[in-house]
């Protein structure tokens with residue numbers, strides 16, 4: 001057992017991990033799992049990892065689940081890191097293709113770990129507000145664990161996400177509003193209903209699953225982190241998780257001090273982090289009238305805003321907004337050049353690459369990693385702009 005305690009990411013107050021926890025009891029900010037890295041390093045090293053299974057549970061000692069508990073797993077993680085061929089221009093571009101996860105998005109990583117812990121600690125009914133993909137992932141892992149899933153999504157969530165949650169046996173409620181309204185509805189009802197709130201960063205373990213993105217990158221790139229990471233940020237859990245992974249790996253002696261420049265990519269119609277970054281703020285105000293076809297980026301207010309902003313600054317990276325039309329324009333370009341049907345959130349990163357390259361913020365020859373966080377297949381309502389005719 002390598003999990004030592006939970007610690008508040010803002011005020012550092014300690015919390016007991018052995019009971020279900022949401023936010024810090026003092027300041028209502030996210031809790032982080034603190035792993036005993038000295039103990040881990042006595043049983044796990046870069047060489048022992050080599051022979052392990054491909055799924056993210058290969059990093060078992062670094063994950064919070066006690067050794068005697070069976071993970072709730074569908075084979076998540078271990079996704080390909082592909083060298084881009086034609087789209088790359090003069091940078092060394094790599095694409096982490098997260099569409100190959102169970103339920104076709106990177107949300108599977110966080111849910112595998114968080115559902116495993118929720119089950120271990122005795123939760124029976126799990127609730128989540130979702131832009132779509134987190135809902136599908138919770139539905140799948142809750143089904144696998146034999147737990148109830150209660151999913152709240154905005155009415156305009158892509159159809160595939162809604163159908164998927166229902167087919168996986170979840171209780172689905174559509175809300176005429178944004179993901180923040182879905183979260184508020186859960187907060188209002190959870191005590192009465194006996195739901196455990198699985199909102200991202202409002203429980204400590206989804207970020208633990210997401211941190212494996214950082215471990216996989218380092219392992220695959222032979223323990224040399226890239227120069228730049230472009231990440232489509234809504235709640236920012238992957239960005240925050242990777243940063244935590246980098247610090248853990250440095251403490252383990254697996255990597256050095258170098259960190260990538262981290263860029264949060266958002267949609268022009270919902271860019272609270274970009275605004276706050278440019279204004280030099282430490283937290284981000286709620287973005288008014290949030291609108292974008294990239295449903296995963298339709299997050300007007302994120303509880304991890306202060307963590308994201310700190311990482312972007314500490315890493316000497318930044319935040320950049322991309323127009324919806326550009327995402328739709330670039331997706332088939334990436335499709336035809338790289339063979340990947342990417343999601344609009346992933347597409348936003350490819351647009352951002354071109355913008356940052358033109359602005360001189362990424363130099364020729366630099367090693368850049370883009371996260372394609374999900375599959376375009378879930379977004380047919382957005383991509384199918386013309387009726388299909390002809391010989392099919």
Ligand SMILES: Cc1ncc(COP(=O)(O)O)c(C=O)c1O
Nearest residue numbers: 133234235236237296345373374
């Ligand atoms: C495909 C996709 N990409 C990116 C995001 C944003 O992820 P995060 O909330 O970790 O920033 C989401 C969230 O719903 C998503 O579904």
Ligand SMILES: [Zn+2]
Nearest residue numbers: 008011024027
């Ligand atoms: Zn606190």
